[in-house]
Amino acid sequence: MIKISHLSKSFSGQKVLDDLSLEIKKGEVVALIGSSGAGKSTFLRSLNYLEQPDSGTIEIDDFRVDFASISKEEILTLRRKLAMVFQQFNLFSRRTALDNVREGLLVVKKLSKEKATEIAKEDLAKVGLSDRENHYPRHLSGGQKQRVALARALAMNPDVLLLDEPTSALDPELVGEVQKSIADAAKDGQTMILVSHDISFVTQVADKVLFLDQGHIIETGTPDELIHHPKEERTKEFFASYKRTYI
Secondary structure (H helix, E strand, O other), X not given: OEEEEEEEEEEOOEEEEEEEEEEEOOOOEEEEEOOOXXXXXXXXXXXXXXXXXXXXXXXXXXEEEEHHHOOHHHHHHHHHHEEEEOOOOOOOOOOOHHHHHHHXXXXXXXXXXXXXXXXXXXXHHHOOOHHHOOOOHHHOOHHHHHHHHHHHHHHOOOOEEEEEOOOOOOOHHHHHHHHHHHHHXXXXXXXXXXXXXXXXHHHHHOOEEEEEEOOEXXXXXXXXXXXXXXXXXXXXXXXXXXHOOOO
């Protein structure tokens, strides 16, 4: 069980996250949707302390940390439990796909090179990139780079995988291969928090959807409940705008 309580974050006096609380079950995929600027990415970045929250706590099984008094050791422990996949891949350009996946296992988990290589190869295989393990990022497509980034995150065996718009930087024809890899990880029981504007994909992969607006969780439900039968007026407005088409 992952429990996030009373998470708040402000920038220059403006509240971006306002007292957010959320519980996530093991193996559950939770999707965050909402307009740009609603606080979705800040929420993810605050969880693993890439942004410093003003207040709030996070509990992952028996590990609990208070962001108001977090220590350096607790930050390191937290980041071992949470792995993040960014929009822009963030791969090491001068290292192969295999080296990119293996790096965290060697440096953070202090595994032997043999064991790290074994795990890295397994996770590259899971995302369909066994034939690209010795390729450098410059020789990979955008979709392949993002799948390497996903394999790198999965290799760390995180309690929670954080995905921040993982397909938004990709050409449309490359989106499907990344989404399939994410869906496969979900089927394998990986707990995830996903930020995405792709409502169709959210519908397919998420167990629970949260609608964020101006730093608040306005409404929560299953994909069907929230997308097709929203209760709150702001949620209805969002989906009415999303479904509108122009000729």
